[in-house]
Amino acid sequence: xxxxxxxxxxxxxxxxxxxxxxxxxxxxxxxxxxxxxxxxxxxxxxxxxxxxxxxxxxxxxxxxxxxxxxxxxxxxxxxxxxxxxxxxxxxxxxxxxxxxxxxxxxxxxxxxxxxxxxxxxxxxxxxxxxxxxxxxxxxxxxxxxxxxxxxxxxxxxxxxxxxxxxxxxxxxxxxxxxxxxxxxxxxxxxxxxxxxxxxxxxxxxxxxxxxxxxxxxxxxxxxxxxxxxxxxxxxxxxxxxxxxxxxxxxxxxxxxxxxxxxxxxxxxx
Amino acid sequence: xxxxxxxxxxxxxxxxxxxxxxxxxxxxxxxxxxxxxxxxxxxxxxxxxxxxxxxxxxxxxxxxxxxxxxxxxxxxxxxxxxxxxxxxxxxxxxxxxxxxxxxxxxxxxxxxxxxxxxxxxxxxxxxxxxxxxxxxxxxxxxxxxxxxxxxxxxxxxxxxxxxxxxxxxxxxxxxxxxxxxxxxxxxxxxxxxxxxxxxxxxxxxxxxxxxxxxxxxxxxxxxxxxxxxxxxxxxxxxxxxxxxxxxxxxxxxxxxxxxxxxxxxxxxx
DNA sequence: TGTATCGGTTCATATATTGAACCATTGGTT
DNA sequence: AACCAATGGTTCAATATATGAACCGATACA
Numbered sequence: 001x002x003x004x005x006x007x008x009x010x011x012x013x014x015x016x017x018x019x020x021x022x023x024x025x026x027x028x029x030x031x032x033x034x035x036x037x038x039x040x041x042x043x044x045x046x047x048x049x050x051x052x053x054x055x056x057x058x059x060x061x062x063x064x065x066x067x068x069x070x071x072x073x074x075x076x077x078x079x080x081x082x083x084x085x086x087x088x089x090x091x092x093x094x095x096x097x098x099x100x101x102x103x104x105x106x107x108x109x110x111x112x113x114x115x116x117x118x119x120x121x122x123x124x125x126x127x128x129x130x131x132x133x134x135x136x137x138x139x140x141x142x143x144x145x146x147x148x149x150x151x152x153x154x155x156x157x158x159x160x161x162x163x164x165x166x167x168x169x170x171x172x173x174x175x176x177x178x179x180x181x182x183x184x185x186x187x188x189x190x191x192x193x194x195x196x197x198x199x200x201x202x203x204x205x206x207x208x209x210x211x212x213x214x215x216x217x218x219x220x221x222x223x224x225x226x227x228x229x230x231x232x233x234x235x236x237x238x239x240x241x242x243x244x245x246x247x248x249x250x251x252x253x254x255x256x257x258x259x260x261x262x263x264x265x266x267x268x269x
Numbered sequence: 270x271x272x273x274x275x276x277x278x279x280x281x282x283x284x285x286x287x288x289x290x291x292x293x294x295x296x297x298x299x300x301x302x303x304x305x306x307x308x309x310x311x312x313x314x315x316x317x318x319x320x321x322x323x324x325x326x327x328x329x330x331x332x333x334x335x336x337x338x339x340x341x342x343x344x345x346x347x348x349x350x351x352x353x354x355x356x357x358x359x360x361x362x363x364x365x366x367x368x369x370x371x372x373x374x375x376x377x378x379x380x381x382x383x384x385x386x387x388x389x390x391x392x393x394x395x396x397x398x399x400x401x402x403x404x405x406x407x408x409x410x411x412x413x414x415x416x417x418x419x420x421x422x423x424x425x426x427x428x429x430x431x432x433x434x435x436x437x438x439x440x441x442x443x444x445x446x447x448x449x450x451x452x453x454x455x456x457x458x459x460x461x462x463x464x465x466x467x468x469x470x471x472x473x474x475x476x477x478x479x480x481x482x483x484x485x486x487x488x489x490x491x492x493x494x495x496x497x498x499x500x501x502x503x504x505x506x507x508x509x510x511x512x513x514x515x516x517x518x519x520x521x522x523x524x525x526x527x528x529x530x531x532x533x534x535x536x537x538x
Numbered sequence: 539t540g541t542a543t544c545g546g547t548t549c550a551t552a553t554a555t556t557g558a559a560c561c562a563t564t565g566g567t568t
Numbered sequence: 569a570a571c572c573a574a575t576g577g578t579t580c581a582a583t584a585t586a587t588g589a590a591c592c593g594a595t596a597c598a
Contacts, residue, residue, distance in 0.1 A: 002586080043277065206323050302588045304586095
């Protein structure tokens with residue numbers, strides 16, 4: 001692991017729940033030496049990626065991040081183009097919905113909307129989605145570049161009793177997702193969460209991300225699944241269009257088939 | 270210079286004008302070896318700070334930046350709290366206005382608003398403001414931590430004919446700014462731009478940033494300066510309040526004095 | 539066919555990173 | 569007031585890691 005990678009890794013310990021971290025605490029969190037961590041933090045501070053709270057001496061994320069995020073979003077608009085269709089999807093399904101983007105071999109959370117319909121709802125507090133244990137991830141495996149598979153199969157971490165930790169089962173599930181046009185995952189990452197994902201494409205016409213409905217498992221009836229399918233397909237079409245891409249015809253075909261089938265059809269897992 | 274710092278520096282070559290950079294081009298820009306640059310980019314990609322355009326192989330800023338920017342803004346709200354007062358200031362003065370935040374020894378551009386009043390207006394396309402050559406910078410020197418001075422004096426880069434490159438002149442200008450409650454800089458960074466800055470404080474009650482009016486020099490009459498002073502003070506009060514800080518009494522006193530004086534008073538430069 | 543790019547990789551060299559031990563300061567406890 | 573246990577931060581010998589010239593394969597062009 002390069003020194004730069006170790007340095008950047010420090011940033012991932014900051015979150016909304018833990019916005020400020022002292023040197024010693026960060027050493028413990030990262031399991032690294034104090035001198036090393038301090039030098040890493042200095043490099044990050046130099047670049048404006050962290051700053052020190054002048055009173056507490058604790059470190060927090062810095063203002064340069066805003067700059068870069070702005071450049072990113074202005075030159076590769078993703079977030080803005082997702083807000084409206086996501087709201088619509090949340091409204092139509094009554095569940096929490098989110099969009100993730102693939103970068104390299106990682107799925108990053110981009111935006112989420114929680115429906116106000118129910119008092120219980122799914123809360124998403126991760127920054128990246130595991131490829132094998134979420135509907136988004138399986139959707140990426142189904143439609144993303146092939147090298148994702150080896151990455152996913154290399155570490156089938158168990159999160160719940162329902163997490164798929166067997167390579168063959170995962171591949172079968174991904175194949176089913178591909179046939180369906182939607183990836184489905186029930187409680188693989190968090191118990192009692194049932195998720196359905198559709199792929200999204202960008203101007204390169206390659207897989208760029210996912211739109212997902214994450215519902216409380218007991219609420220996801222056969223009938224609701226049909227509704228979700230229809231609106232998810234719509235959301236995927238809109239986002240793909242907004243991102244400058246075109247949906248591959250085979251996905252449209254798979255959706256048509258899936259939507260015309262009896263609501264009794266269930267995920268194979 | 271640490272390897273991590275070199276790695277992070279690569280990010281600064283991306284901008285709205287140059288959103289995608291190929292490996293070779295980035296090597297030329299950064300003046301570094303291809304193998305090294307490639308490894309640095311891999312580290313950045315690993316962390317989601319850059320991603321490769323799948324078709325062109327060129328690199329661009331990555332989605333992880335959005336994540337971190339979101340955490341930063343949600344835990345240290347700066348930008349959101351600035352929008353409304355900045356609009357008001359632009360409206361009232363008819364000139365371009367901006368807010369910068371101090372992090373470490375660097376002033377970062379945070380947000381700007383261009384007034385629609387005139388067809389010619391000041392455009393700001395920098396990410397950081399030099400301490401010695403801008404009103405914002407001199408304001409930081411006047412009200413920020415003392416160590417800023419040594420940093421500023423260490424490299425008095427000349428940008429225009431009017432840039433202050435003499436240490437004593439700069440210190441005198443900063444002292445004048447402190448007496449005034451406003452920093453003034455005419456054409457020090459860009460010719461024909463006349464800027465006036467006021468300091469902003471945050472919850473630590475330490476200097477946190479600046480609010481600035483950047484006007485086309487020929488438009489800044491003595492009378493307009495008085496108007497700008499008044500509205501700038503208001504904007505500074507609002508932003509300081511929104512950032513959870515309190516304005517030191519001596520600044521309020523300086524403002525009162527400055528505002529009660531004849532409009533004939535001009536910057537000492 | 540030859541040439542000039544491009545992105546990416548290899549491996550011996552040497553330079554920059556590392557961490558145990560250290561210091562200074564702070565805040566709480568006896 | 570002396571003590572202790574934290575904190576943030578620094579030093580320097582040992583060594584692990586970064587470096588870049590040379591290389592490869594692919595693509596584009598004349």
